[in-house]
Amino acid sequence: MADVVELCADLIRFDTTNRGNNDANPERPAAEYVAAFLDGLGIPSRILEAAPGRASVIARVPGTDPSLPALLVQGHLDVVPADAADWSVPPFDGEVRDGYLWGRGATDMKDFVAMVLAALAGGVRPRRELVLAFVADEEDRGDWGAHWLVAHHPELFEGCAAAISESGGYTYHVPAADGRDVHLYPVGTAERGTAHLRLTARGRAGHGSRPNDENAVVRLVGALHRISAHRWPVSLTPAVRAFLERTGAALGVPVDLSSSDGVDAAVAALGPAGALVVPTVRTSTTPTMLDAGYKVNVIPSTASAQVDVRVLPGTEESLFAVLDELLGEGVTREFVAHQPPVQAPVDSPWFDAMASALRAEDPEAVVVPYCLGGGTDAKAFAQLGIDCYGFAPLWLPKGFPYRAMAHGVDERVPVDGLHFGTRVLARFLADC
Known part of the structure; x- marks a missing residue:
């Protein structure tokens, strides 16, 4: 063999x-x-x-x-x-x-x-x-x-x-409320989508010593500040909801998912297990690259940046509507890469068969669905x-x-x- x-x-x-x-x-x-x-x-x-x-x-x-x-x-x-x-x-x-x-x-x-x-x-x-x-x-x-x-x-x-x-399917040791070592096995049933964006700010070129209220760099920096400061709302996909509920039950930790504050508190209360779900209770928009100018005393006519956007299933339309408002005057966006989110049924014969196979080899296995933050x-x-x-x-x-x-x-x-x-x-x- x-x-x-x-x-x-x-x-x-x-x-x-x-x-x-x-x-x-x-x-x-x-x-x-x-x-x-x-x-x-x-x-x-x-x-x-x-x-x-x-x-x-x-x-x-x-x-x-x-x-x-x-x-x-x-x-x-x-x-x-x-x-x-x-x-x-x-x-x-x-x-x-x-x-x-x-x-x-x-x-x-x-x-x-x-x-x-x-x-x-x-x-x-x-x-x-x-x-x-x-x-x-x-x-x-x-x-x-x-x-x-x-x-x-x-x-x-x-x-x-x-x-x-x-x-998915690996052992994740998590302490329960009573001190037990819980063998958590997260199985991926969803993934956030990937939308890599290029933002382009356009303005009026000019001398760096002169006032310019159409500065492309300033417009770009403003857009990036608004995007990075925006607090995206909690959006519980079936995978994330099931993870929080089932993991909380296994650890003996009560969870309240009726509000954003309740979700944040539940994630924190799950301790190390909460780290698995932190990236997937909200969409994320993270500026990662900048490109502007060619000489310190010249205001450029354009400035650009790239933003790593990770989209939860079912939220794309609302996300881009808000994002477009955050861009502001003179700033446009385009996709560098775009792969929509995916999700599979949480409760299915496939998931049940995975859980059964894991429990056959580890009788203490607690098998839960989760959503991947990446792709x-x-x-x-x-x-x-x-x-x-x-x-x-x-x-x-x-x-x-x-x-x-x-x-x-x-x-x-x-x-x-x-x-x-x-x-x-x-x-x-x-x-x-």
Whole structure:
């Protein structure tokens, strides 16, 4: 039987660094490794390239009940950059040390790819057909991966009703009101949308020494101040409401969701668990880039900025209406990138099967839905009407800084966690 730790280590050793804007080490070698492994299991696969070297692997695994809709199991093969000088171990060596497998991609997300492969190698017989998609370019915009596949090869995902992928199903240790260590397992059922905006202020150019009430820089700074100072209202999506209610019940903490103040108080009362939901009770609009002027004594005719906007499901129309009012005179906006929010049903047979698989391996598991503050390739596959869930199960020890691992220095995953996740995935794939 294939060892999940060895599989993950092998995948880490492929340096598939994605620096963005199609500046990336090719995913092709990792894709060929995955395809060869699947072929060895008798699972035929295809490698598709959106651009030279930017490769994704697609395969179908028959289910025992062909009347059921298919499940998409999707993950990405690329990783963000890692500066070896900052790390305790070489980031692409796949080294096992102190009970952990170290390396870039250990938790984001070559661990999931390895666990899926190990579960299949262990002989799991899925009830329903599985569509496997291990893709390129998630760490940028997906233009050479998931979004390209959805745009150019939607037929590959025909029949898929739901999908599982990263960002959910991991152990989150939280102290209860009575001192118990609660094993919380958040499962992603929604994601905030991404709207990267470019603001452009226009005015009258002139000499820096002279009064100018049409200064583009001043107009831009005013708009950014109004945007950053604006307090967006609480908007409880089904995932966030269920998270607050169910987590509060598990921890013995009463929650009052009848007002914005009540929601804020509930988030604070949940302690460490509240950190999971802080970014998703409101929309966020964060200025991140500025560009204006070319000489200190010249007032430019234009000034620009970029703003990272994260949109909760169901709030886009109202958000942009308010944002347009905040821009003020002489300032316009345009999308640099725009991917709408996505959400899947909180109460569904899919979620129930995930919870059941987790509880079978950890009887103390408290499984709750949550909304991701960022984004994944779910935004691509949701366009096909697929309900996307964040479910990449891992057992994590108490105190392990999991949320600092993805994109962080010294990324690592517990060896025991990989074995746990493989068992959970095998149960889920066999029973869902």
